[in-house]
Amino acid sequence: xxxxxxxxxxxxxxxxxxxxxxxxxxxxxxxxxxxxxxxxxxxxxxxxxxxxxxxxxxxxxxxxxxxxxxxxxxxxxxxxxxxxxxxxxxxxxxxxxxxxxxxxxxxxxxxxxxxxxxxxxxxxxxxxxxxxxxxxxxxxxxxxxxxxxxxxxxxxxxxxxxxxxxxxxxxxxxxxxxxxxxxxxxxxxxxxxxxxxxxxxxxxxxxxxxxxxxxxxxxxxxxxxxxxxxxxxxxxxxxxxxxxxxxxxxxxxxxxxxxxxxxxxxxxxxxxxxxxxxxxxxxxxxxxxxxxxxxxxxxxxxxxxxxx
Numbered sequence: 001x002x003x004x005x006x007x008x009x010x011x012x013x014x015x016x017x018x019x020x021x022x023x024x025x026x027x028x029x030x031x032x033x034x035x036x037x038x039x040x041x042x043x044x045x046x047x048x049x050x051x052x053x054x055x056x057x058x059x060x061x062x063x064x065x066x067x068x069x070x071x072x073x074x075x076x077x078x079x080x081x082x083x084x085x086x087x088x089x090x091x092x093x094x095x096x097x098x099x100x101x102x103x104x105x106x107x108x109x110x111x112x113x114x115x116x117x118x119x120x121x122x123x124x125x126x127x128x129x130x131x132x133x134x135x136x137x138x139x140x141x142x143x144x145x146x147x148x149x150x151x152x153x154x155x156x157x158x159x160x161x162x163x164x165x166x167x168x169x170x171x172x173x174x175x176x177x178x179x180x181x182x183x184x185x186x187x188x189x190x191x192x193x194x195x196x197x198x199x200x201x202x203x204x205x206x207x208x209x210x211x212x213x214x215x216x217x218x219x220x221x222x223x224x225x226x227x228x229x230x231x232x233x234x235x236x237x238x239x240x241x242x243x244x245x246x247x248x249x250x251x252x253x254x255x256x257x258x259x260x261x262x263x264x265x266x267x268x269x270x271x272x273x274x275x276x277x278x279x280x281x282x283x284x285x286x287x288x289x290x291x292x293x294x295x296x297x298x299x300x301x302x303x304x305x306x307x308x
Contacts, residue, residue, distance in 0.1 A: 001058055003090055005097070008053035008065070013038045016055075016065050023082050027121040028297045032234045036206075041080070045200070046070045052105075054097055056090035063087035066094045068101055071191055075111035077102045079118050085125045095134060099306055107308045114306040117189065122298045131302065140188055140301035143285070145293040146235060146273040149265040156258040159251040161218030164259060167209045173199075176212050179225035183242025188277055189301070202239065206231060211263060215243075215252050223247035226256040228263065236264035238274040241284075248282065257291050 008016065017038045021031035042049060046069035056064035064087060068079040079098055083091040099116070106114035120126060122141070158164055167176050177198050184190045193201060211228030224247060227240040238260060243253045264272045273296060276284050 002060075003093065004057045005090075005093060006055055006057075007050050008042060008055050008067075009049060010039070010042055012055060013042055015062055016042075019062050019065055019084070020082055022084065023125055026085065026125055027123060030234070032232070034231065034233055036231065040203075041067055044069050045197075051101065054094050056087075056094055058087055058090060064090040064094050066098050068098055068105070070105045070109070072109070074109050075106050075113055075115045076189075076191070077105055077114050077116045079116055081118055081120075081126070083126050088127065088130065091126060092130060095131065099134070099304065102304075103306045103308050106306070111308060113308050114304075116304040116306060118302045118304075119299045120302055122300055131304075134304070136302045136304045138300045139303045141278045141298055142275050142301070143278055143298045144273055144275050144296045145288050146271050146296045147261065147291070147293045148270060149236075149261045149272050150270040152262055152265055155262045156255055158215070158255050162215055162223075162250070162252055162255065164213050164215045164256070167212040167214060172214060173209065173212075175214055175222055176225045176227070179214065179222060179244070180227070180240050180242055183225070183244055184240070186281070188279070202227060203229065203231065211260070213256060213259060215256055217247050217250065217252060220244070220247050224252045224256055226260055228260050230264070230267060230269070232273075235271040235273045236260075236267070236269040238272065241274070243282075253284075253287055254291055257287070261291075 013035060017033055017035045020033040024031045024033055047067065052068040054066040055062060063084045065082045066080065068077060070077055081094060102114040102116045165172065167173050174195060177195050181192060208230055211230060213226050214222055215224040217223040224243040226238060229237045229239060241253060241256060261272055276288060278285055
């Protein structure tokens with residue numbers, strides 16, 4: 001069997017998307033990767049495709065894809081690694097190349113080590129014994145949770161003293177950004193972003209600001225934000241829901257969640273999903289469960305420390 005590896009180019013996006021959806025079917029039962037997500041990844045400002053992307057082929061068939069990025073400017077390096085079953089040699093080869101590249105990137109940042117993070121499905125196509133032997137270890141678990149919103153009851157009313165508004169005004173968009181940065185500042189793996197970078201991370205020109213809401217609480221002011229997105233083919237998506245510390249326990253997060261459910265249902269969506277850190281100290285997992293969301297699938301964050 002012939003194994004070849006080359007960098008990706010933007011025109012590879014459809015083939016990569018097909019590979020990722022084939023892996024989705026194996027891991028979660030249905031394809032859920034959209035082409036625009038792959039194109040966004042390949043165009044990530046922290047990626048040099050010639051050095052930070054890898055496509056592995058067995059006898060001309062794409063079997064493995066890797067991508068690496070550096071948002072931190074320090075030791076933290078992010079990477080994705082996707083592998084079809086039965087292609088272990090290709091997977092190992094990409095790990096060798098990617099781990100070496102992580103050390104290069106951290107060294108260029110002046111760091112003394114690379115701390116590499118990668119997400120894998122809890123039941124991945126990859127044999128995790130392979131990466132455990134390479135000193136990777138699990139450090140976190142996230143759940144993707146979903147809820148059927150096709151048949152909801154009456155629209156929710158806000159808690160007493162709470163007002164909600166969308167973010168169609170530019171000034172409110174900056175408030176949404178500030179609330180996201182504030183409420184996620186203590187979360188695992190959070191990295192502060194400037195406004196323009198945050199906008200790009202949220203989808204840039206594709207952001208639907210009518211699906212972004214701010215809740216203001218009497219005596220506190222702007223206290224919570226929910227970011228919604230309607231781009232995914234499979235479901236409506238909530239990338240962020242945050243409530244400032246002084247406003248927690250007043251029902252604001254649950255109200256915003258139910259408000260979003262009704263908004264997505266009004267746009268013809270049947271399902272809404274989001275991701276949650278199972279060790280989130282704010283009790284987010286219980287909040288989502290209390291509002292009818294259930295486990296769709298889970299992913300683990302794996303970490304590797306690479307000396308520089």
